[in-house]
Amino acid sequence: MPYKDLREYLKVLESKGLLCHVTAEVDKDWEISAVCRHTFRSIPQERRPALMFDKIKGHDIPLVVGILGGSREIYATALGTDQKGVWDTWARGKNPIPPKLVSSGPCQEVVHLGADANLEMLPAPIWTVGQDPSPYHTSPFVISRDPETRVQNVGTYRLQVKNAHRGGLMINPQRGMRVHMQKNEAKGGATEAAIVFGTDPVIGLTSVSPFPAGVDELAAAGGIRGEAVEVVRCKTVDIDVPATAEIVVEGRIPYLGNEPEGPFGEYAGYMGAGGNNPVFEVTCITHRKNPIYQAFLSQMPPSESSCIKGFGRENEIRRHLVNNLGLPIHDVCLPESGSSTATVLVSMKKQNRFQPQKAMMGIWSMNAGLAKIVVVVDDDINIRDPFQVDWAIAFRMQPADDIRIVPNTDPITLDPSQPLRDGKVLPASEQVSSKLGIDATRKHAYPPPSVPPKEHLEKVASQWDRYGIRPVS
Ligand SMILES: Cc1cc2nc3c(=O)[nH]c(=O)nc-3n(C[C@H](O)[C@H](O)[C@H](O)COP(=O)(O)O)c2cc1C
Ligand SMILES: [Mn+2]
Known part of the structure; x- marks a missing residue:
C-alpha cells in the first residue's frame, strides 16, 4: 500500500x-x-x-x-x-x-x-x-x-x-x-x-x-x-x-x-x-x-539536493538507456562530487564498439541540462568506487581515439566555469556549453589482471583475524 x-x-x-x-x-x-x-x-x-x-x-x-x-x-x-x-x-x-x-x-x-x-x-x-x-x-x-x-x-x-x-x-x-x-x-x-x-x-x-x-x-x-x-x-x-x-x-x-x-x-x-x-x-x-x-538542504555538496538528484537521475537515465535504446547497461552513477549533475558514470557489458558512444549520446539527448562529462566503462568496474573509475580511465582509454568533445550543447546554468562576457556571467537563456565523453572500455582483449586468485583472497578474508593486522590509529 x-x-x-x-x-x-x-x-x-x-x-x-x-x-x-x-x-x-x-x-x-x-x-x-x-x-x-x-x-x-x-x-x-x-x-x-x-x-x-x-x-x-x-x-x-x-x-x-x-x-x-x-x-x-x-x-x-x-x-x-x-x-x-x-x-x-x-x-x-x-x-x-x-x-x-x-x-x-x-x-x-x-x-x-x-x-x-x-x-x-x-x-x-x-x-x-x-x-x-x-x-x-x-x-x-x-x-x-x-x-x-x-x-x-x-x-x-x-x-x-x-x-x-x-x-x-x-x-x-x-x-x-x-x-x-x-x-x-x-x-x-x-x-x-x-x-x-x-x-x-x-x-x-x-x-x-x-x-x-x-x-x-x-x-x-x-x-x-x-x-x-x-x-x-x-x-x-x-x-x-x-x-x-x-x-x-x-x-x-x-x-x-x-x-x-x-x-x-x-x-x-x-x-x-x-x-x-x-x-x-x-x-x-x-x-x-x-x-x-x-x-530540502541544498548548497554545498554533500547535501540532500545532490543525493536526491543523483538517485532520481540514475533511475531516469538508466530507464532511457535500457528501455528506449536497448543498451546493455550494468549501472549508472552521478557522483555527489559533481553535485549529481556534472558527471555521469556508466558501466555496460558492451556488445559492439559503438555502444559506449550511443550511451553518451543517449544521455545528452535527455531533457535535463546535465552530464557535462560522461565516462563509460566495462561492467567489471564498480562505478561507485572512484579508484576503479580512475583505473579504467588510466589504462583503458587512449586520449586521441577515445575522447569525444561536442560543442554547442545545453548548459549547466549554474556552472561557474561558463565563460564570462564583458566580465559578467551570461543570463541562463544565453549560455551554451560543450560536452566531454570518455570511452574507458577495453577496445580489444586485455591481459589478465595482476591479482591473487579469487579463492585465495576469499580464504584470507574468511580467516582475517588469524593475521592480527589492524589499521593504524
Ligand atoms: C533541492 C532542489 C532545488 C531545485 N531548484 C531548482 C530551481 O530553483 N530552479 C530550477 O529550474 N530547477 C531546480 N531544481 C531542479 C528541478 O527540480 C528538476 O530539474 C526537475 O526535474 C524539473 O522538473 P520539470 O522538468 O518538470 O521542470 C531543483 C532540484 C532540487 C532537488
Ligand atoms: Mn516535467
Missing part, C-alpha cells in the same frame, strides 16, 4: 530509526541551516538521519528536512521499498496512472484568502546567511497547467520570500513550467500555479526528476505508487493539487512580470548570481490542521 500522506511516511521513517527530532528551540534565520550543514558534513550518508525541527522560534509549524534524500536508505523508504528494490519500483513510473479528482481534501481544512494569505507564516529558513537576501523555500513542488493540452507539470523550483504576498521563482529555461509560461505569454496572459509543501513522498521524488516534457509527474507518481494520486481543485486558480498535501500556496505569475531574484547559495557549492526572474503573486494559502513544512 502506498503512503497516503507525509504524516504516514514520517511515522515509518521514525519506526525505522531514520528520523531524528530536534526538540531544542531553533532560529530559522541562521540556526537551521548550520545544524543541517553540520549533520551532512559530520555523519556519512549511510548513517545520516532525516531531521524534524519541532520548535522554531516565532513559528508554530515544524520543519522536516532530509526526509526524501537524506540517504539512499531514506530514498528507498520514500519509495516504499528497500535499496535493492529502488530500480524496479521506479520503473513502474513508465505506466503512469492519471491523478483522480475528488471533491474535498485535508489540504483545504484551513483557508487563508487574499490579504490573509501570508507567505511569511511558513518557517522558510535563510540558508546561506549573510549572502542570500532573504528566506527561501527550497522544497516547493510547483504545479502548473499547459493551457493547450491541460496536462499539468510538477517541478521543484526555488521560491524567494520577498514579502507577505510576493515571491520570486527561479525556473531554468529547459523546465516544464517554462513551456506553459511561453504559451500563456504568447497570448499576453499570466500563468497560474500552486506551490505544494509536504506530500506523499513519491510526489517529491518525481518533482525533482527529469521526466520528458509533457509528462504529468503526478501521473508518474501514480504509476510508481500503483494507485492514483487524489487531487482537489485549488480555491483561486485552475490547478489540481494532491488532496493530502500539508500546505498549498496558490498564485500567479503576471504577464512579463520579471524582477530581480537572488543571489542564492547554489547546489554546485558556490553562490549563484540570481537574475531577472518570474514574480509569484500569492492569492490564497490553504493547509491541513497543524501542518508540517518541508525543506
Whole structure:
C-alpha cells in the first residue's frame, strides 16, 4: 500500500530509526541551516538521519528536512521499498496512472484568502546567511497547467520570500513550467500555479526528476505508487493539487512580470548570481490542521539536493538507456562530487564498439541540462568506487581515439566555469556549453589482471583475524 500522506511516511521513517527530532528551540534565520550543514558534513550518508525541527522560534509549524534524500536508505523508504528494490519500483513510473479528482481534501481544512494569505507564516529558513537576501523555500513542488493540452507539470523550483504576498521563482529555461509560461505569454496572459509543501513522498521524488516534457509527474507518481494520486481543485486558480498535501500556496505569475531574484547559495557549492526572474503573486494559502513544512538542504555538496538528484537521475537515465535504446547497461552513477549533475558514470557489458558512444549520446539527448562529462566503462568496474573509475580511465582509454568533445550543447546554468562576457556571467537563456565523453572500455582483449586468485583472497578474508593486522590509529 502506498503512503497516503507525509504524516504516514514520517511515522515509518521514525519506526525505522531514520528520523531524528530536534526538540531544542531553533532560529530559522541562521540556526537551521548550520545544524543541517553540520549533520551532512559530520555523519556519512549511510548513517545520516532525516531531521524534524519541532520548535522554531516565532513559528508554530515544524520543519522536516532530509526526509526524501537524506540517504539512499531514506530514498528507498520514500519509495516504499528497500535499496535493492529502488530500480524496479521506479520503473513502474513508465505506466503512469492519471491523478483522480475528488471533491474535498485535508489540504483545504484551513483557508487563508487574499490579504490573509501570508507567505511569511511558513518557517522558510535563510540558508546561506549573510549572502542570500532573504528566506527561501527550497522544497516547493510547483504545479502548473499547459493551457493547450491541460496536462499539468510538477517541478521543484526555488521560491524567494520577498514579502507577505510576493515571491520570486527561479525556473531554468529547459523546465516544464517554462513551456506553459511561453504559451500563456504568447497570448499576453499570466500563468497560474500552486506551490505544494509536504506530500506523499513519491510526489517529491518525481518533482525533482527529469521526466520528458509533457509528462504529468503526478501521473508518474501514480504509476510508481500503483494507485492514483487524489487531487482537489485549488480555491483561486485552475490547478489540481494532491488532496493530502500539508500546505498549498496558490498564485500567479503576471504577464512579463520579471524582477530581480537572488543571489542564492547554489547546489554546485558556490553562490549563484540570481537574475531577472518570474514574480509569484500569492492569492490564497490553504493547509491541513497543524501542518508540517518541508525543506530540502541544498548548497554545498554533500547535501540532500545532490543525493536526491543523483538517485532520481540514475533511475531516469538508466530507464532511457535500457528501455528506449536497448543498451546493455550494468549501472549508472552521478557522483555527489559533481553535485549529481556534472558527471555521469556508466558501466555496460558492451556488445559492439559503438555502444559506449550511443550511451553518451543517449544521455545528452535527455531533457535535463546535465552530464557535462560522461565516462563509460566495462561492467567489471564498480562505478561507485572512484579508484576503479580512475583505473579504467588510466589504462583503458587512449586520449586521441577515445575522447569525444561536442560543442554547442545545453548548459549547466549554474556552472561557474561558463565563460564570462564583458566580465559578467551570461543570463541562463544565453549560455551554451560543450560536452566531454570518455570511452574507458577495453577496445580489444586485455591481459589478465595482476591479482591473487579469487579463492585465495576469499580464504584470507574468511580467516582475517588469524593475521592480527589492524589499521593504524
Ligand atoms: C533541492 C532542489 C532545488 C531545485 N531548484 C531548482 C530551481 O530553483 N530552479 C530550477 O529550474 N530547477 C531546480 N531544481 C531542479 C528541478 O527540480 C528538476 O530539474 C526537475 O526535474 C524539473 O522538473 P520539470 O522538468 O518538470 O521542470 C531543483 C532540484 C532540487 C532537488
Ligand atoms: Mn516535467
